[in-house]
Amino acid sequence: MSVIYILISISIVVAVIFLFAFFRAVKTGQYDDDYTPSVRILFDDELKKTETKEKKKLKTKSDKIN
Amino acid sequence: MESYQCFHCGDEFSEKQRIVFDQKSFCCVGCKTVYEIFKQSDLTSYYDIEKNPGATPQDTKGKFDFLDNEKIVDKLLEFNEEDVSIISLYIPHIHCSSCIWILENLHKLQSGIITSQVNFYQKKVRITFNPNHTSVKNIVLLLAKIGYEPYISLENYENKKSNVDRSLIYKIGVAFFCFGNIMLLSFPEYFEVQDFWLDKYKPFFRWLMFALAIPTFFYSGSVYHKAAYHSLKARTFDINIPMSLGLIVMFVRSTIDIIFDYGQGFFDSLASLIFFMLLGKLFQQKTYEFLSFERDFKSYFPIAVTKIHADKSESSASIYDLEKGDRLLIRNQELVPVDGILISDSTHIDYSFVTGEAIPIAKKSGDKIFAGGKQLGNLIEMEVLNSVSQSYLTQLWDNEVFDKKNKQSYTTLITRVSHYFTPTLLLIAFLGLGIWLPKDVNTAFNVFTAVLIIACPCALALSTPFTLGNIIRIFGKRKFYLKNTTVIEQMSKIDTIVFDKTGTITTNKKSTIWFEGNEISDEDIIGIKNLIHISNHPLSRKLYEYLPDVQKCDVVDFQEITGKGVQGIVNGKHYKVGSSSFIGATTPSNLQTNVYISIDGEFVGKYIFENKYREGISNLFERLNQNYELKILSGDNEGEQKKLEAILPANTEMVFNQKPEQKLQFIKQLQDKGKNVMMIGDGLNDAGALAQSNVGVSISEDVNIFSPACDGILDASQFNKIENFLKLSKKAMKTIKMSFGLSIMYNIVGLTFALMGKLSPLVAAVIMPLSTATIIGFVTVVSNYYARKIK
Numbered sequence: 053m054s055v056i057y058i059l060i061s062i063s064i065v066v067a068v069i070f071l072f073a074f075f076r077a078v079k080t081g082q083y084d085d086d087y088t089p090s091v092r093i094l095f096d097d098e099l100k101k102t103e104t105k106e107k108k109k110l111k112t113k114s115d116k117i118n
Numbered sequence: 119m120e121s122y123q124c125f126h127c128g129d130e131f132s133e134k135q136r137i138v139f140d141q142k143s144f145c146c147v148g149c150k151t152v153y154e155i156f157k158q159s160d161l162t163s164y165y166d167i168e169k170n171p172g173a174t175p176q177d178t179k180g181k182f183d184f185l186d187n188e189k190i191v192d193k194l195l196e197f198n199e200e201d202v203s204i205i206s207l208y209i210p211h212i213h214c215s216s217c218i219w220i221l222e223n224l225h226k227l228q229s230g231i232i233t234s235q236v237n238f239y240q241k242k243v244r245i246t247f248n249p250n251h252t253s254v255k256n257i258v259l260l261l262a263k264i265g266y267e268p269y270i271s272l273e274n275y276e277n278k279k280s281n282v283d284r285s286l287i288y289k290i291g292v293a294f295f296c297f298g299n300i301m302l303l304s305f306p307e308y309f310e311v312q313d314f315w316l317d318k319y320k321p322f323f324r325w326l327m328f329a330l331a332i333p334t335f336f337y338s339g340s341v342y343h344k345a346a347y348h349s350l351k352a353r354t355f356d357i358n359i360p361m362s363l364g365l366i367v368m369f370v371r372s373t374i375d376i377i378f379d380y381g382q383g384f385f386d387s388l389a390s391l392i393f394f395m396l397l398g399k400l401f402q403q404k405t406y407e408f409l410s411f412e413r414d415f416k417s418y419f420p421i422a423v424t425k426i427h428a429d430k431s432e433s434s435a436s437i438y439d440l441e442k443g444d445r446l447l448i449r450n451q452e453l454v455p456v457d458g459i460l461i462s463d464s465t466h467i468d469y470s471f472v473t474g475e476a477i478p479i480a481k482k483s484g485d486k487i488f489a490g491g492k493q494l495g496n497l498i499e500m501e502v503l504n505s506v507s508q509s510y511l512t513q514l515w516d517n518e519v520f521d522k523k524n525k526q527s528y529t530t531l532i533t534r535v536s537h538y539f540t541p542t543l544l545l546i547a548f549l550g551l552g553i554w555l556p557k558d559v560n561t562a563f564n565v566f567t568a569v570l571i572i573a574c575p576c577a578l579a580l581s582t583p584f585t586l587g588n589i590i591r592i593f594g595k596r597k598f599y600l601k602n603t604t605v606i607e608q609m610s611k612i613d614t615i616v617f618d619k620t621g622t623i624t625t626n627k628k629s630t631i632w633f634e635g636n637e638i639s640d641e642d643i644i645g646i647k648n649l650i651h652i653s654n655h656p657l658s659r660k661l662y663e664y665l666p667d668v669q670k671c672d673v674v675d676f677q678e679i680t681g682k683g684v685q686g687i688v689n690g691k692h693y694k695v696g697s698s699s700f701i702g703a704t705t706p707s708n709l710q711t712n713v714y715i716s717i718d719g720e721f722v723g724k725y726i727f728e729n730k731y732r733e734g735i736s737n738l739f740e741r742l743n744q745n746y747e748l749k750i751l752s753g754d755n756e757g758e759q760k761k762l763e764a765i766l767p768a769n770t771e772m773v774f775n776q777k778p779e780q781k782l783q784f785i786k787q788l789q790d791k792g793k794n795v796m797m798i799g800d801g802l803n804d805a806g807a808l809a810q811s812n813v814g815v816s817i818s819e820d821v822n823i824f825s826p827a828c829d830g831i832l833d834a835s836q837f838n839k840i841e842n843f844l845k846l847s848k849k850a851m852k853t854i855k856m857s858f859g860l861s862i863m864y865n866i867v868g869l870t871f872a873l874m875g876k877l878s879p880l881v882a883a884v885i886m887p888l889s890t891a892t893i894i895g896f897v898t899v900v901s902n903y904y905a906r907k908i909k
Contacts, residue, residue, distance in 0.1 A: 053315055057322060064299070064326070071295050078287050088238040091215050092222070095167075 124149050127265070128170030135667055146667075148174045152264050156220075159227050164220045171216035173265035180449060182262070184422030184434035185255035193275050194254065194421075196244075202232070203249045207268035209261065212241040221266065228252055228260050272419040272437070286341075286403065290396045293338040296330040297389035301883075303327050307382040308880045324376040324383065331385040335369050338392050341399070357536040360543055360575040365392070367570040384571060387882045391576055394890045402583035402603055419506075423448065423455050426499060437506050444502040448493045456489050456506055462498040467491040470620060494659065530607055531854065532582045536575070543573050550873050561875045568872035572882060577861030577893045581854050585897040589850045592905045597833035598843055605829045608813045609847035611794045615742060615840075616785065616807070618799035619752035619762075622817050625730050625834070631664045635715070635723015642717055644668040645688035650695055652676055653684045657713055658695075661725055683714075692718050734838040736765045741841050743767040747793070751776050751784060753803055782806035798832075798840070842908050849904040857897050864889040 077083065121130045124145035131145040140157065144150040152172055156164055164171065184190055197204040211217065218236045221243045225231045230252025234245045245257060261268055303323050306316055339362075346362035349355070365388060372383025424447040425435040432447060437455045440446070445461070448454060454467065466478040469491045478494055481487055487500060547569040554562035586603035593600055600606065617623055638646070647665045650658040652673060676686040683696010694701055694716040701714040701721055713725045742748060750762065750772040762772060773784065781799075785807050788795050797804070797811035800818060808814030809827040816828035817837060832840070868885050871877045 053319075056319060060322075060326070067295065067299065071291065074291050075288060078284055078291070083287070085237045085239065088218060088236055091218050091238065094215070095219055095222075 124170065125165070126150070126153055126170065126172040127174050128172075129174075132666070146174060148265075151175070155227070155264060161220060161223055161226060164216050167219055168214045168216040171214050173211045175263055175265045176267060178259060178262045178267065180424070182255055182258050183424065184420075184436075185253070185258060187422060187434050187436070190275070190422055190434075190436055191254050194270070198249070201248050201250065202246060203254075204244060204246050205254055205257070206242050206244045207258070207261070207270070208240075208242050208274070209266050209268050210241060211266050212236065212238065212243070217266070220264070224257075224260070227264070228256065231257065270421060272421055275421045275436070286396065286400055289338040289341065290393065290400060292333050293389065293393040293396055296334040296338075297386075297393045300327050300330050300386050300389045303330075304382060304386045304879070304883070308883070320382075321376075327383065327385045328373065328376060331369065331372070331388055334389045334392055335365060338396060339365050341396065342392075354533070355537050355540045356533050357539070357575055357579045360536070360540050360573070361395070361579060363540075364570055364573070364575065367567050371567040371571070382879055384879050384882055386879070387571070387886045390883075390887050390890075394887075394894075395576055395579060398580045398583040398587075398894075401587040419455060420453055423452075440502050440505060442502055442504070446500050446502060448498050448500060450493060450495060450497070452493055454487050454489055454491045454493060454500070456502050457504040457508075458487055458500045458502045460485050460487050460498060460500050462500075465493060465495040465498045468494055530582075530604060531851065532578070535578065535858065539575060539578065543570070546573070546869065546873075553873075554875065564877075565873060565875050568875075568877035568882075569869060572868035572872045572877060572885065573865050576886070577864060577889050578858060580890060580893055581857035581861065581897050584894050585850055585854050585857070585901050588898055588901045589846065589905070592846070592901070593843065596839065596843075597836045598830060598839075599832075600830040601828075605813060606847045606850055608794070608829075609796070609844060610851045612746065612796045612813060612844065614747040614749065614788055614793045614795045616749045616751055616788075616795060616797045616811070618781075618797075618804050618807075619750055619758070620754055620800075622798055622800050623732055623735055623750070625732055625819070631661065631725055631727050633723055633725050635721075638715070638717075638722060640668075641689070642691070642693075642722075644671060645691055645693050645717075646695060646715060648673055648688050649676070649684060649686050649693050652686075653678050657727065658684065660727065661695075661713060664725075698724075731765065732834070732837050738838050738841060739766050739770065743770070746844075747771075749773070749788075751781050751807070753777070753781075778803045778806050782810050785810045799828075846905060846908050849908070850901060853897055853900045853904065856900065857893055860896060861889065861893055864893075 121132055122136055122143045122145075123130055125142040126144055126149035129145045135145060137144045137147065137150050139150050139153065142153070144153065149172060152175060153162075156162055192198065195203050195205050209217075209221070212221070218238060221236050222234055224234045224243075224245065230248050230250075232246045232248060234243055236243050247257060258268055258270075303326055306323065307320070342358050342362045342365060345356075345358035349358055368384045368388045368391075372385050372388065375381045375383045419437065422434045422436050423440070424432050425440070426432055426445040426447055435444075440456055446455075446458070460481050460483055462483060464480065464482045466480050467487055468478040469488070470478075486503070489506070547566050550565040550569050551562050554565050583603070586606050589606055590600050590603055643665055647662060647668050648671045650662050653659075671688050674687040676684070678684045679696070679700070682700040683694060685692070685694040685696075687693070695713060698712065698714050701716045713727070715722050715724065739748060748767065748770045750766070750770060752758075752772070752774050753776055754774060756774045759772060759774070762770075766772075776784065781804065785795050785797060789810075789812070795811045796813040796815065797807050798815045798817060799808055800816060804816075805827045808816065808829075813830065814828040815830045815832050817832050817834055819834040832843075864885065868877075868889075871881055871885075
């Protein structure tokens with residue numbers, strides 16, 4: 053059971069690493085604006101662009117055939 | 119007539135103005151152009167996200183020429199290196215998801231732009247661009263072209279980013295981290311089971327808890343220790359003293375307990391206490407990022423003006439570089455930046471924001487014009503008399519009342535309660551000590567520290583931030599934005615309300631215009647509109663905006679007679695537009711402003727301009743009069759007095775012709791009589807009065823433009839709800855008092871345990887979070903209940 057010393061110590065170290073990650077994130081201003089990211093993830097234009105590119109490719113191919 | 123909705127901006131328009139493009143209707147060429155721009159760059163998803171999200175682009179001819187000046191641009195940039203520059207622009211039109219989308223896709227509209235990011239709440243966009251491929255001016259012009267014109271004022275020019283204070287968040291992070299871990303680590307010992315393994319590892323767990331408690335107590339708890347220290351130095355007993363005392367006692371007692379093996383200590387309660395208290399502080403600090411209450415007059419001033427040199431050439435200069443004797447070119451709708459003399463023949467200056475006078479003042483060559491006025495008319499030339507820092511406006515601002523405002527500290531309810539709390543607490547503690555000392559020394563100290571630990575001022579200290587924080591949120595949702603939570607308490611104590619007249623109880627938007635008389639044909643409207651287009655008179659301009667768009671025609675024999683009207687021939691018909699005597703009509707004059715029309719010598723009717731009072735104002739004043747004294751202050755003359763007396767209750771005091779300093783004095787006199795005054799105003803002319811009053815509320819039609827030095831901003835559409843807000847603030851204080859009662863109950867229970875010497879860490883760990891959670895829950899539920907009742 054003396055392994056519990058090691059177990060708890062390691063888990064505390066891991067937790068502290070996460071705490072520092074939190075500090076880093078706050079420091080670089082990640083949490084300053086907490087509203088806009090929620091809107092931003094709902095945009096999906098990049099996907100649309102590749103879709104239209106695909107459509108264009110298909111179109112030109114079918115044009116060539118015809 | 120059928121009306122259509124513009125696909126771009128949502129405005130309604132009639133068949134005549136309709137412009138069709140790509141199977142969609144637009145209200146004007148501007149909107150259609152923006153649509154075209156988007157379509158070309160494949161950005162029409164803009165219209166898919168929200169309906170009619172756009173704005174009609176405004177004319178920017180010459181407006182942004184000052185961005186050619188490198189010095190000025192340098193000061194605006196956040197970052198400037200070889201290939202990369204960054205600028206943050208404030209864009210008032212940002213209001214929906216479509217705006218975010220299009221502004222983050224700016225790189226598709228202009229090649230020099232690398233990337234852009236929107237901060238929605240602050241209505242800012244941060245653009246990273248390559249200065250070799252594009253310039254700030256191009257970017258700004260592009261934004262204006264698509265309807266997102268940025269608002270650049272003197273404030274941006276000087277604004278060196280103040281470092282955002284995030285220390286509270288760090289402290290909460292640490293506190294929560296330690297709280298969670300200490301709680302887990304203290305679990306085994308709660309159950310007081312005699313177990314070999316438990317005993318063996320007990321020291322390890324305990325010292326680990328101690329190690330985790332150190333950052334919590336010293337770093338996160340420093341907030342309270344520092345505050346308590348300052349409070350002691352100032353010899354006031356505020357709530358932080360028992361807080362800090364409790365924390366210190368907890369820490370010391372727990373450390374002693376684990377050193378001498380008396381028990382596991384109270385580290386868990388310590389950490390949880392600090393965590394919840396800091397959370398309360400954070401909640402209370404919630405501010406509205408898109409409104410800055412720290413603004414001053416600089417945010418209304420332009421950065422630069424067009425200077426005319428001796429050789430007639432023009433260049434833009436920053437307004438700080440202006441000196442006496444410089445010649446300036448001021449365009450229509452531009453602000454006069456400094457005091458000076460008018461060189462051009464004549465113009466009208468709108469001082470409504472500065473002095474409160476509703477009607478623009480006519481000025482002729484040689485007259486003095488003051489900084490802060492808006493020029494209405496064609497281009498004028500003026501000569502500078504005083505530099506910016508010496509102008510009338512800056513002087514107004516230097517009034518000491520603005521400094522005083524920041525330092526004013528009110529004795530809040532919580533301060534008064536904590537005045538009694540600390541002595542009572544110490545009394546009980548020593549009492550307990552005294553009772554137990556003869557019986558058992560150990561228990562005596564146990565009891566002494568237990569009393570100080572459990573008599574948690576946390577519930578007391580928590581009810582205020584959570585209630586007021588919740589109320590501020592609710593107010594904010596209802597478009598009444600307060601500077602901080604003390605304003606609510608001040609509001610509940612108000613007994614006198616002072617209203618400004620212009621712009622506050624009248625609407626600032628264009629006066630309502632309607633026509634009375636024989637019907638005018640479309641052809642005649644063309645004639646009238648073309649005729650008045652040439653005139654610079656404010657009424658002509660208002661009428662011009664009111665009439666629908668028509669084709670341009672030539673006007674022959676145009677004549678403008680100052681003070682009377684205009685006349686001319688359009689398409690063969692002779693039109694006269696002006697005062698009744700000019701037209702030759704003999705209709706009785708009333709108090710309204712009228713513009714009479716005659717066609718080919720025949721009187722056909724008049725346009726009536728009315729300064730509209732806000733809807734529901736009689737009703738509101740009736741209701742308010744029951745509990746408050748009401749007063750009206752105005753910078754205007756008594757012209758409207760009769761009308762006001764008709765709509766307002768009988769004993770409303772009305773004072774006219776008040777200059778800004780006089781308004782301030784008026785409020786001061788009321789306060790000297792012992793009244794608590796709330797002032798509602800809108801312009802810079804009210805700023806002094808707003809700062810002086812106990813609660814200064816600024817009304818605004820457009821939340822981006824409001825009077826600084828106020829405690830709260832009320833959206834004009836919510837004007838009628840003033841009574842509700844006042845009622846709700848009173849209920850908020852009631853809620854706080856009720857929760858005090860609740861927390862006292864908890865304290866009694868806890869103290870009973872403490873005095874009996876039975877306060878084990880387990881009991882403390884149960885009572886404290888329990889009391890905290892129930893108090894928070896109680897105040898939130900009750901304040902929401904009241905908010906719903908007072909709709």
